[in-house]
Amino acid sequence: KAGVTQTPRYLIKTRGQQVTLSCSPISGHRSVSWYQQTPGQGLQFLFEYFSETQRNKGNFPGRFSGRQFSNSRSEMNVSTLELGDSALYLCASSLNGELFFGEGSRLTVL
Amino acid sequence: DAKTTQPPSMDCAEGRAANLPCNHSTISGNEYVYWYRQIHSQGPQYIIHGLKNNETNEMASLIITEDRKSSTLILPHATLRDTAVYYCIVRVGPSGSARQLTFGSGTQLTVLP
Numbered sequence: 001k002a003g004v005t006q007t008p009r010y011l012i013k014t015r016g017q018q019v020t021l022s023c024s025p026i027s028g029h030r031s032v033s034w035y036q037q038t039p040g041q042g043l044q045f046l047f048e049y050f051s052e053t054q055r056n057k058g059n060f061p062g063r064f065s066g067r068q069f070s071n072s073r074s075e076m077n078v079s080t081l082e083l084g085d086s087a088l089y090l091c092a093s094s095l096n097g098e099l100f101f102g103e104g105s106r107l108t109v110l
Numbered sequence: 111d112a113k114t115t116q117p118p119s120m121d122c123a124e125g126r127a128a129n130l131p132c133n134h135s136t137i138s139g140n141e142y143v144y145w146y147r148q149i150h151s152q153g154p155q156y157i158i159h160g161l162k163n164n165e166t167n168e169m170a171s172l173i174i175t176e177d178r179k180s181s182t183l184i185l186p187h188a189t190l191r192d193t194a195v196y197y198c199i200v201r202v203g204p205s206g207s208a209r210q211l212t213f214g215s216g217t218q219l220t221v222l223p
Contacts, residue, residue: 004153006153033211035211037213042212042214042215043212044212045212088151090154092153098156099156099211101154101155101156104152106151
């Protein structure tokens with residue numbers, strides 16, 4: 001069974017640009033959650049989606065948004081990028097509460 | 111605020127058991143102890159979880175004290191590939207929201223040849 005797939009794995013952007021990250025969950029998993037991981041702040045929750053509906057949202061500014069499609073694939077978007085947005089963005093899918101993480105998308109903002 | 115306390119680093123000889131401690135003195139009655147690990151620049155990997163009984167799976171064993179204020183993750187025969195940061199977290203179990211997943215600093219386990 002394929003795991004959680006995140007694309008792209010690495011990307012470099014400049015301040016002010018926007019970025020879209022994609023996550024394909026494990027087949028059959030309907031819940032997808034997103035996290036930001038930085039050396040200073042550790043792992044921080046961004047959002048959680050279930051059946052195309054946002055169930056929870058973390059304490060991030062409105063520049064961070066996400067959505068989930070009918071096939072459970074999810075995307076997150078960050079607009080007006082700031083240097084502090086440089087991080088590893090992790091997606092996790094779950095079926096019955098257990099979380100399975102993807103390899104992450106490492107974003108560098110210059 | 112941190113709900114778990116772990117030593118920042120530990121070393122273990124290859125082939126020996128690695129015992130990683132975790133303190134969670136403020137754990138609530140409905141919170142489970144979960145362990146994940148993260149190899150550099152990869153996504154966290156689920157290892158094991160438990161409520162109050164000791165648990166064992168193909169990767170590790172989890173020993174939870176009777177008062178549930180601390181636990182130990184045991185890797186019975188550590189290999190070089192077990193070198194990673196190990197995170198101990200407490201959260202409401204499988205029915206809980208993914209929002210509750212918060213990793214602290216973890217323990218950097220280095221398995222030495």
